[in-house]
Amino acid sequence: MNAPATPQQIGASVRRKEDYRFLTGAGQYTDDIDQPRQTYAVFLRSPHAHAKIKSIDTAAAIRAPGVVAIYTGADLPATVGGLPCGWLITSTDGTPMKEPKHPLLAQGKVRYVGDQVAIVIAESIPQAKDAAELIEVDYEVLPAVVDTASAARAATAVHDEAPDNVCYVWALGDKAAVDAAFASAAHVTRLDFANNRLIPNAIEPRACVASYSRSDESYTLYTTSQNPHVERLLMTAFVLGLPEHKVRVIAPDVGGGFGSKIYLYAEETVCVWASKLINRPIKWTADRSEAFLTDAHGRDHVSAAELALDKDGKFLALRAHTTANMGAYLSTFASCIPTILHATLLAGQYTTPSIYCEITAVFTNTTPVDAYRGAGRPEATYLLERLVSIAAREMGLAQGEIRRRNFITTFPYQTPVALMYDSGDYHAIMNRAEHLADVAGFAARKQASAAGASCAASAIPATSKPAAWRRRTSRARWARGRGCSRRARCACIRRARSRSSPGRTAMARATRPRSRRSSPTGWASRWKTSTSSTATPAKCFLAWARMAAGRSPWAAPRSSRPSTR
Numbered sequence: 001m002n003a004p005a006t007p008q009q010i011g012a013s014v015r016r017k018e019d020y021r022f023l024t025g026a027g028q029y030t031d032d033i034d035q036p037r038q039t040y041a042v043f044l045r046s047p048h049a050h051a052k053i054k055s056i057d058t059a060a061a062i063r064a065p066g067v068v069a070i071y072t073g074a075d076l077p078a079t080v081g082g083l084p085c086g087w088l089i090t091s092t093d094g095t096p097m098k099e100p101k102h103p104l105l106a107q108g109k110v111r112y113v114g115d116q117v118a119i120v121i122a123e124s125i126p127q128a129k130d131a132a133e134l135i136e137v138d139y140e141v142l143p144a145v146v147d148t149a150s151a152a153r154a155a156t157a158v159h160d161e162a163p164d165n166v167c168y169v170w171a172l173g174d175k176a177a178v179d180a181a182f183a184s185a186a187h188v189t190r191l192d193f194a195n196n197r198l199i200p201n202a203i204e205p206r207a208c209v210a211s212y213s214r215s216d217e218s219y220t221l222y223t224t225s226q227n228p229h230v231e232r233l234l235m236t237a238f239v240l241g242l243p244e245h246k247v248r249v250i251a252p253d254v255g256g257g258f259g260s261k262i263y264l265y266a267e268e269t270v271c272v273w274a275s276k277l278i279n280r281p282i283k284w285t286a287d288r289s290e291a292f293l294t295d296a297h298g299r300d301h302v303s304a305a306e307l308a309l310d311k312d313g314k315f316l317a318l319r320a321h322t323t324a325n326m327g328a329y330l331s332t333f334a335s336c337i338p339t340i341l342h343a344t345l346l347a348g349q350y351t352t353p354s355i356y357c358e359i360t361a362v363f364t365n366t367t368p369v370d371a372y373r374g375a376g377r378p379e380a381t382y383l384l385e386r387l388v389s390i391a392a393r394e395m396g397l398a399q400g401e402i403r404r405r406n407f408i409t410t411f412p413y414q415t416p417v418a419l420m421y422d423s424g425d426y427h428a429i430m431n432r433a434e435h436l437a438d439v440a441g442f443a444a445r446k447q448a449s450a451a452g453a454s455c456a457a458s459a460i461p462a463t464s465k466p467a468a469w470r471r472r473t474s475r476a477r478w479a480r481g482r483g484c485s486r487r488a489r490c491a492c493i494r495r496a497r498s499r500s501s502p503g504r505t506a507m508a509r510a511t512r513p514r515s516r517r518s519s520p521t522g523w524a525s526r527w528k529t530s531t532s533s534t535a536t537p538a539k540c541f542l543a544w545a546r547m548a549a550g551r552s553p554w555a556a557p558r559s560s561r562p563s564t565r
Contacts, residue, residue: 027253030207030224031285038209039068041271041284042128044118044135045293046110049144049365050156053108053117053137061120061134066127069278070135071270072118073107080104080273083264084238085330086230089168089339089361097168097361100159102329104239104266104273110139111158111328112365114293119270121282144365148194148325149302151362158328158363165363167326168335172343172417173356178308181317181354185308189391195379197300197325200372204255205291210271211281218246219275223268225251226261234264234332240273247272259371260295263332267294298372300325301338301379307387313397315406317354318346320383324361327368334370335361341376347415348384349426350406355416400434 021027058070082101089097106117118135122128143156151165158165182188208223219242225231228249235249236242254261271282286294305320324338343357392402407426414420434440 022253029204029253029255030209030222031204033209033222033252034283035209035211035281038281038283039121039123039278040125040128041267041274041282042120042122042125042132043116043267043284043290044120044132044137045290046106046113046115046117046139048110048139048141049113049146050142050158051110051139052142053106053110054140055136055138056118057136057138058118060136061131064122064127064131064134066123067131068121068123068280069274070118070120070131071105071274071277073103073105076104076107076273079241081239081241083266083269083329084234084332085335086234086332087334087336087340089170089335091168092171092358093169097330097335098159098162098166099330100161100363102266104270112367114290114367115328116266116270116294119274121274121278146364146366148300148323148362148364151325151364152323152360158365162363167330167361167363169358169360170339170343171356171358172339174354174416175356177354178317178319178356182306182308182319185316186311187309187391187395189307189309189387189394190305191383191387191390192304193302193383193386195299195301195303195382197366197369198298198372199292200258200260200295200298202256202258202260202291202295205286205288206261206265206267206295207283207285208268208271209281209283210268210275212272212276212279214279216246218248219272220248220250221268221272222250222252224254224257224261225249226254226257226259230262230332231264231268235269235272239264239269258373259298259375263296263370265294293367295367296331296334296370296372297327297367298369298375299379300327300366300369303383305383305387307391309391309395313391313395313402313405315350315352317356318352318384318387319356320346321358322360322379322383324359325364325366325369326361327364327366329363329368331368331370333375334368337369337371337376338379339376341371342380344415344418345377345380346384347417347419348381349408349424350384350388350403351408351413352406353416357417400430400439403430 053073056072056074058072061067062070082103084102085099091097104116105119106115110117117137118132120128120132120135122131145151145154145156145158145165147154154165157163202224204224206224208221210219210221212219221231221235223231228251232244232247232249236244236247267284267286271284275282301322301324303320303322305318307318308316310316322338322342324342326334338359338361343359346355346357388402388406389399391397392399395402404427407430408421408424409427411424412420412422438445
């Protein structure tokens, strides 16, 4: 049994134990694992976002050196299912979401760039890559749906099961109460925006090593998974139809993931299936470009949101409609990200009485989208706080003030979007944040910055000639380095400007700054002409050091200037 927690453990830092082996190179990632008689897999992927597969010719590839086997979608038996989505969403009309089959290898069509068409297994990675280039695929390219906002109105269907490209329409909240609040609102703030698609980029790309043992008909899969238990469950029960106790999934050190390595992917599932057919271990490691194309992406929302307020800036209601891109197929948890994990967070820390959110999930010819770095919660927070910030500006309220007027202060607090909060102190957090940011001193800092910009602008006349601008800028910097006041600086610049004229004065020649790349020893002769003292190596080095720091060699503080006695 674990020892009970003590008060000293709460809030205290915990000493890390795993760093030593990583820092000394003793970590073991999936790509570090090799097994006897191991083969290597490479996937042939679609170069098209949407196309029919008319034929696949592997005759030349199968005869290539080192090739052990090649499999396409036609080789998958009927007993092998597609990759499942683990969360069922019911539409507002009571119908279940549309879930088209997601085959392990493309069958009949490819639906996004990177869709896996065939697996090539060979004795080495170079041999597998060479053989993959020999596979001839005859594609009939089709129009592609790639825009989230217009996907539901597109003339092309990504899947026959969803002719309008809509996966589901889901809603949360009291629509009638929200509509009534908007009708009586003193002010309404509106915002249309896109929360862009993002691509995960883990330190270690996805990889797997799959093997089959004939002695006990068991499988072992080493994989870069954040949740090997989910992976084993979905693979055995929903795809390959294997007894769960016959499959062992091992996740060694995982080089980053943040959600993108939770899901069941096609690559490791195909390798497990094929390892029995060839009776040899199969290793696959994605390269970086391959990972960009095939790892589940994140976000990709297009939203229209409105916030209703009374004359004092108190929130009355929030209304939002989001079109969420699912990509070409439903990934493991894709359906719950813009619904359960997004809409329920739209209350934030505010006492908004009524909220209504409607989500339309659409299919497009793009990489599947799933949870990544917060999974729906960052999207909800961004939508809400953008609305609040715009409302503050429109109503002439300070950003902190409009938030304080609407913070939740009584707990427990039931939000209008399902969640109940048990505690919180948002005023204290806001006060601390404003103190750390020195919000009270912002006006003074802005004024000081404007004064500095004005001074610089008066010393550097505008010009359309880049070369002349650079010369004048360098003169202004040189004058500032000499410690000149603003008024005296103009005289210094005028005096320095004479350097570029035929009749430049002896004083200008004597005070001309040298290049920053000059050496300390080159200052000895210059020093003698500018001071009456004898130049020493120390003084020369000091002048050079000031120059290297971006200052004039003569701009030292009075206490450090060379004596002229």
